[in-house]
Amino acid sequence: MKVLLVGNGGREHAIVWKLLQSKRIRQIMCVPGNGGTAALERCQNLPLTIDDFQGMVRFVEVHNISLVVVGPELPLALGITDYLKTQEIKVFGPTKEGAQIEASKSWAKSLMQQAKIPTASAAVFQDAKTAKAYVAAQVAPIVVKADGLAAGKGVTVASTTEEAQAAIDYLFENKFRQVLIEEYLTGQEVSVLALTDGLTIRPLLPAQDYKRLGEGDIGVNTGGMGAYAPAPIVTPALMKRIEQEIFTPTLAALRQRRIDYRGVLYAGLMITPAGDPKVLEFNCRFGDPETQAILPLLETPLEDLLLACAEQRLAEQPPIVWKPGVAVCVVLAATGYPESYQKGKLITGIEKAEAMGVNVFHAGTRLKPGLSGHQLTTDGGRVLAVTALGENFQQAHAQAYAAVECIEFEGMYYRRDIGVAGVGWVER
Ligand SMILES: Nc1ncnc2c1ncn2[C@@H]1O[C@H](COP(=O)(O)OP(=O)(O)O)[C@@H](O)[C@H]1O
Ligand SMILES: [Mg+2]
Incomplete structure (x- = not known):
């Protein structure tokens, strides 16, 4: 089996490393990959950009590749899966419509509200003046979120209403057309990633990542400075609730919108002081660096799971097996x-x-x-x-x-x- 993998981060290197543990994987091509994937046997980097869908199709056809695995959110939001599907190519990763769950926080919020999935209450605004007037009538802390992919720079947890208003101005000046003003939640954050084929959903080990730059969780937000798994805050009982209250209804709501979602559904959760899970956001792909902590613990061959998702037969797969520790x-x-x-x-x-x-x-x-x-x-x-x-x-x-x-x-x-x-x- 040959695989084409899209992306160039640590997450992608971890996916390639895990796939290559299996003798079944004859070759992996990375678009564009990095120094780590370049050095691996049975792996080759291709000089293509992650939005060159046509270029990828040519490689898939010439090299007889059976599965395309998409790492980052951007190509998903640009419709890589839709394009490859028109060429009858199997893809792990949701369609453009499905990727909205990450690419549009207002779309995700309305899906959650309609499906009664626990999340912070929020209001959406199309102009700075109305948004600022709304904030003026609220009590801080309050959260301001850009509606659109912002590479981790679209969210401000404002401790004063003035700070929230400055964040609103900043986002509209920087070409975002909508913002969300969200209720501030307290508690512990945890990432629960799940694999789905659109019908069945299987959570992976829960993980926690360290988003802030500085030790003791101070300083600016980053893409993530580290992670660990499994996160003990997610007890088996809590995981069951997360499946029942979050994953299952989210998948049902996607299906109701006729979205055939095959890939990772990543729930960024706040576990409130009362112990209830609430969704902060969804992502439509593997987390970075959570993946680098989760995959080394995975015993089940990864290609079995990814292929089962792409071919919509995840229900047939035996339970996922994890290494202890x-x-x-x-x-x-x-x-x-x-x-x-x-x-x-x-x-x-x-x-x-x-x-x-x-x-x-x-x-x-x-x-x-x-x-x-x-x-x-x-x-x-x-x-x-x-x-x-x-x-x-x-x-x-x-x-x-x-x-x-x-x-x-x-x-x-x-x-x-x-x-x-x-x-x-x-x-x-
Ligand atoms: N409603 C909220 N209450 C408190 N903190 C929040 C809330 N929403 C987001 N945050 C904080 O902001 C961070 C980034 O928000 P998130 O919605 O995950 O956006 P993104 O990952 O796209 O930047 C979260 O990890 C969390 O620390
Ligand atoms: Mg996040």
């Missing part, structure tokens, strides 16, 4: 991320880290031909993600950081508190 994933970033940072810095020590038994997933890296063979250099803000497994959190944490110590590049920055404290930490 926990995974801690630490992101190594370039100083200055998520704003401006330098690229092209030489990376050393990965082999030494890997010899300790951890996974080093590449995100922003590039394999450059050099005088003495290939050189690996930095090529993005989030550069690497180091995942260690352990019997418990202390072990996994210690192992991940011992491996991180082996790796070096100029300006390397990482949080030292992934998996021990901060977001969602509960006594274990």
Whole structure:
């Protein structure tokens, strides 16, 4: 079986790594991939952009590829699945209509409201003046959200109404045509990703990610500085509620809209102090870096699950099997991320880290031909993600950081508190 994978982050490297564990996978082609996928046997990077759907179809046809797996949200929102389906190509990832669940927060909110899925109450506005007048009559804290893909920069949790109003002005000035003003929720955040073929839905292990740049959860929001799984806050009883109160009705609401949703349905949840799960947002793809923590724990062959979703026969699959223990994933970033940072810095020590038994997933890296063979250099803000497994959190944490110590590049920055404290930490 040959697979084409779209994307170039740590999430994609983790998906490729997991797929390649299976002898059944003869080859994977990545569009465009990164330095990590370039170095893997049976894997090849293609010089195409993630929106070159026609280019991908040519490769799929010439190379007899059986499945296309889409990593990031952008090509999904642009309709990659719709296009490939017209060419009779199997795809893991929802159609453009389905991808609205992430690409339009107002669309997702109205779906949740109609299906009575627990979520923060919200109002949608098309102009700054009305939105600001509404906020003036509310009590802070209050949440302002851009309606549209914003690469993690569209949400402001405002502690004053003035801050909320400034956020509203900023979004309309930056060409967003709608904003949501949302009720502020407190509690613990958790990511529950589920696989679905449009009819059946199977949750993966719950995970928690560390969104803030600084230790102790301070500083700006990032794409994610680390993650761990499974998150013990999601007990089996809570997972059952999440399935019954969130996933099942969401899938039904999608079907009611005649959306054949095949891919990942990712629920970003707030577990309120009363212990109730409420949806903060949905994403239409695997999370990054949650995937780098979840997939190393997966025992079931990933291609069985992805193919079953694409072919709509997930119900036939045996229950998903997981390795015991926990995974801690630490992101190594370039100083200055998520704003401006330098690229092209030489990376050393990965082999030494890997010899300790951890996974080093590449995100922003590039394999450059050099005088003495290939050189690996930095090529993005989030550069690497180091995942260690352990019997418990202390072990996994210690192992991940011992491996991180082996790796070096100029300006390397990482949080030292992934998996021990901060977001969602509960006594274990
Ligand atoms: N209603 C809310 N109450 C409190 N915090 C929120 C709320 N909605 C979002 N947040 C915070 O803002 C972050 C980003 O919001 P989210 O809806 O996940 O948007 P995105 O991931 O697209 O930026 C969340 O992870 C959460 O920390
Ligand atoms: Mg989010």
